[in-house]
Amino acid sequence: MELSAVIVGARELAVAFDKVWETVKEETTQAVVKATIEAKNKAQELSPIDMGKLRASITYEAPLYTSKGTMGRVGTNTMYARYMEEGTRPHFPPVSALKGWAKRVLGNENLAYVVAKKIAQRGTKGRFYFKGALEYAQPILDSKLREALGNIVNKLATG
Numbered sequence: 700m701e702l703s704a705v706i707v708g709a710r711e712l713a714v715a716f717d718k719v720w721e722t723v724k725e726e727t728t729q730a731v732v733k734a735t736i737e738a739k740n741k742a743q744e745l746s747p748i749d750m751g752k753l754r755a756s757i758t759y760e761a762p763l764y765t766s767k768g769t770m771g772r773v774g775t776n777t778m779y780a781r782y783m784e785e786g787t788r789p790h791f792p793p794v795s796a797l798k799g800w801a802k803r804v805l806g807n808e809n810l811a812y813v814v815a816k817k818i819a820q821r822g823t824k825g826r827f828y829f830k831g832a833l834e835y836a837q838p839i840l841d842s843k844l845r846e847a848l849g850n851i852v853n854k855l856a857t858g
Contacts, residue, residue, distance in 0.1 A: 728762045738773045756775040797814050
């Protein structure tokens with residue numbers, strides 16, 4: 700006895716699955732990009748500003764396709780960004796590095812030594828502008844993904 704089966708519509712089914720994947724990728728990418736831009740904007744808004752270098756350096760990359768899914772990244776290439784974000788332990792910074800800041804903010808560059816002594820005693824407080832931006836953007840991403848899911852279902856239902 701011979702058994703055989705004929706799969707009807709296999710090619711159409713494969714095309715339909717490809718369409719589903721493209722729709723999912725398109726919709727989730729849009730959601731991630733929008734939320735990443737919102738996070739970048741919020742990080743800039745929350746970042747400490749003296750001369751504006753840190754704020755201007757905050758950028759985003761999206762979409763990034765990884766084995767974990769579609770992602771977005773917000774960051775900066777300034778050397779001191781991490782210290783502004785997380786703060787520092789007590790240390791004695793170079794007074795010369797604080798003179799310009801002391802003059803701009805305190806009106807007297809000679810106060811740089813006093814500021815350096817305070818940093819040596821207490822460190823610096825973290826500003827957590829990236830953390831705040833992530834907390835701000837997470838509900839936006841959640842909302843955009845729910846919207847994307849609705850769009851995916853609508854597109855699949857309408858053909």
